[in-house]
Amino acid sequence: MIEVIKLSKKFKEIVAVNSISFKVDKGKVFGLLGENGAGKTTTLRILATMLKPTSGTAVINGYDLASEPEKIRGEIGILFGGEAGLYDRLTARENIAYFGLLNGMDKVEINERVDELSRILEMEDFIDRRAGKFSKGMKQKVAIARSIVHNPSIMLFDEPTSGLDVSATRIVHNFIKELKNQGKTIIFSSHSMDEVGKLCDEVGIIHKGNIVEQSTLEGLRKKYGEDDLEEIFMGLVGGKYE
Incomplete structure (x- = not known):
């Protein structure tokens, strides 16, 4: 509330x-x-x-x-439009996992959550690719997953x-x-x-x-x-x- x-x-x-x-x-x-x-x-x-x-x-x-x-x-989870602010040299999975660590999640929990969000947001094809060459839509999907990874x-x-x-x-x-x-x-x-x-x-x-x-x-x-x-x-x- x-x-x-x-x-x-x-x-x-x-x-x-x-x-x-x-x-x-x-x-x-x-x-x-x-x-x-x-x-x-x-x-x-x-x-x-x-x-x-x-x-x-x-x-x-x-x-x-x-x-x-x-x-x-x-x-809370936060998602702002415009620039997604991803780390270009990290993969989509690594970008999401990093925010899971910042929110106190353990590695097993993070891996399960990343796999779940990858399915929901249709990211399987690029989840293990570096983010630097992603389209804007791909970046926004990663940003969404990153914002919700800790299940706020x-x-x-x-x-x-x-x-x-x-x-x-x-x-x-x-x-x-x-x-x-x-x-x-x-x-x-x-x-x-x-x-x-x-x-x-x-x-x-x-x-x-x-x-x-x-x-x-x-x-x-x-x-x-x-x-x-x-x-x-x-x-x-x-x-x-x-």
């Missing part, structure tokens, strides 16, 4: 996140939807303990973000399909659905209403650092009398519903 409580982040005079609050129950997928620069990545980096909030806090699986960040790190109960995905082709995007989507079926708690950020509509139980629309709406997808349709979720999103960030 994740509860965000009046979370804010300022960079000098710029307010990146402005006192936002939301809650994600166990086993649910929460979509953080917003344009580029809206505050999605900053929010997720704070929840991942990579940035300290200016004010406010969050409670993640019972641990307070402000006072117990080291305990939170063992509870909470996952933070920041635009994980950014730059991927249709086939690789489909694999990422199916993997997120499988994580939900396993009871994982997931925050998934995107600027695509279509993508959020496929994956999320509830959505928080963030604009200029503020949560301007939070609801289930069906709740949004009923409230604004509009079936097209993209039209609702554009209306909210464009001021149509003020």
Whole structure:
């Protein structure tokens, strides 16, 4: 479970996140939807303990973000879109195994987990090849496996399909659905209403650092009398519903 409580982040005079609050129950997928620069990545980096909030806090699986960040790190898996950040001279297996070691797993457990994830993510053909010459889709699969190797109960995905082709995007989507079926708690950020509509139980629309709406997808349709979720999103960030 994740509860965000009046979370804010300022960079000098710029307010990146402005006192936002939301809650994600166990086993649910929460979509953080917003344009580029809206505050999605900053929010997720704070929840991942990579940035300290200016004010406010969050409670993640019972641990307070402000006072117990080291305990939170063992509870979460993190995947950011864009550059996967793999070690080019290591194989896919070695990249994943290294993160397993960092998370305190033993070698037998790591080997079993890598084989399992290789099957799920269809990586058998390249699992023992060096990562330096991988395609972007191949790199993202390895990054996904690396983020989930220690089987965390909470996952933070920041635009994980950014730059991927249709086939690789489909694999990422199916993997997120499988994580939900396993009871994982997931925050998934995107600027695509279509993508959020496929994956999320509830959505928080963030604009200029503020949560301007939070609801289930069906709740949004009923409230604004509009079936097209993209039209609702554009209306909210464009001021149509003020």
